[in-house]
Amino acid sequence: MHFLQYHRMTKLDDIDLRLLTALQEDAHATADALGTALGLSASQIGRRRQRLEVAGLIEGYVAKLDPAALGLSVQAFVTVQMATHAPDKVKTFTRIVKLRPEITSAWTMTGDADYLLRVYCMDLAGLNELIHQVLLPHPAVARVQSQIVMDQMKTDGPLPI
Template sequence: MPDHKLDDIDRRIVQALQADGRMSIQDLAGKVGLSPSPCARRVRLLEEAGVIKGYVAVVDQDKLGLPVSVFASIKLERQREEELDRFAAIVARWPEVADCYLMTGPRDYLLRIIVSDLAAYERFLKDKLTRLDNVASIESSFALGQVKRSFSVPVELGKGV
């Protein structure tokens, strides 16, 4: 599957599983117009090709007592490959960091950090982020509210491999 494009049935399978990853093969097959065996085979091939990377439960961070999302823009002193890789490897281990993106523009990384309150972010900042070598500056922005959060990729817009 890695060397050919997704067809319409593959796309429908991915869309359906993004909406409900716990859907049974029977239900999925009915939704995409296949019988269960070929549907299961296609799902397995999509998983093996890495199109489907895994399955997760979407959790409400507020109900877990973690209502604060902070976006931190990080500028490094040096942008050599080994420095970028080192920073990425360290922050990937921190549970507070929900998302980390290597960026273009004036900042090197954008992190989304999830914490319980302002004091928890201050501890994270002082105990972890500011102690990293090679961090030149940190700019933090606090989310006031969430307008949209999607866990789906717009399958219909992709070219697919």
Template sequence: MSLDDLDFALLRALSTDASQSAGALGRELGLSQPATWRRIKRLEEAGIITGRRLELDAEKLGFGVTVFLGVKLATKGRLSLEDFERAVTAIPEVQSIEHVLGLYDYRLRVVARDISDFERVLRRRIMTLPGVGNVDANVLLSDERRPGPLGAA
């Protein structure tokens, strides 16, 4: 599927605020509401737009600490990976799980109320997961969101 300038403008606008109506987006882009809606549907059907998500402020919900963990499995193999992935998805403090190539096998984003709460999650939940070997932690100090590959026109 080839994308034109209006498609990219629509994607930039949606990536800034996915809750905008087709009418509001159309007014911003100089399109009618039905034309905007058709473009959105076409982008969804092509798999370019894969969903819209709600972003929550973890700190305002009482989770003031975010830690990125690099996890190296002690043993590798299909079953080890599947066992680890199945077990780690059951931990509610783990916000994202990324299977990566490099020094570690997985990168986890973990939220906690404070450092002592994180220590509890680490000791009682993460370190007891099947196959866990080495774990490296990086505490998030600040988070600056970038516009992504669509950036500025």
């Protein structure tokens, strides 16, 4: 649902938007710290946070890990062009995408590629194995292209609210 529509439906005020922004910066912040920053009591922050969670604006909380520190030295974006869109073939392909741990996110796309996959591997051999032994052999896949990330100039940032 579009943000502005959701915004009108849930009647977000300036404090809600500031709370969401603060939580994007530090989801681990305590209600006391958030209350101090936003000029509210910890209990008011807790109620607002709970309302935003129930409304679906806050989908969850995660820890952001350092891939390099975990030995994941290769990040790549892999595009997949399908040879067929037969429902049974697409279903088995999307199941593989969802089950492979090195594929951390996936999108369906317009344009030449049908899918864009974000991949983290220990090394180039791991990326090669994923492409040549998992993706390309799938009967629905026509073409796979990979682009290896050399450097990330901007990390996944907060949403512009």
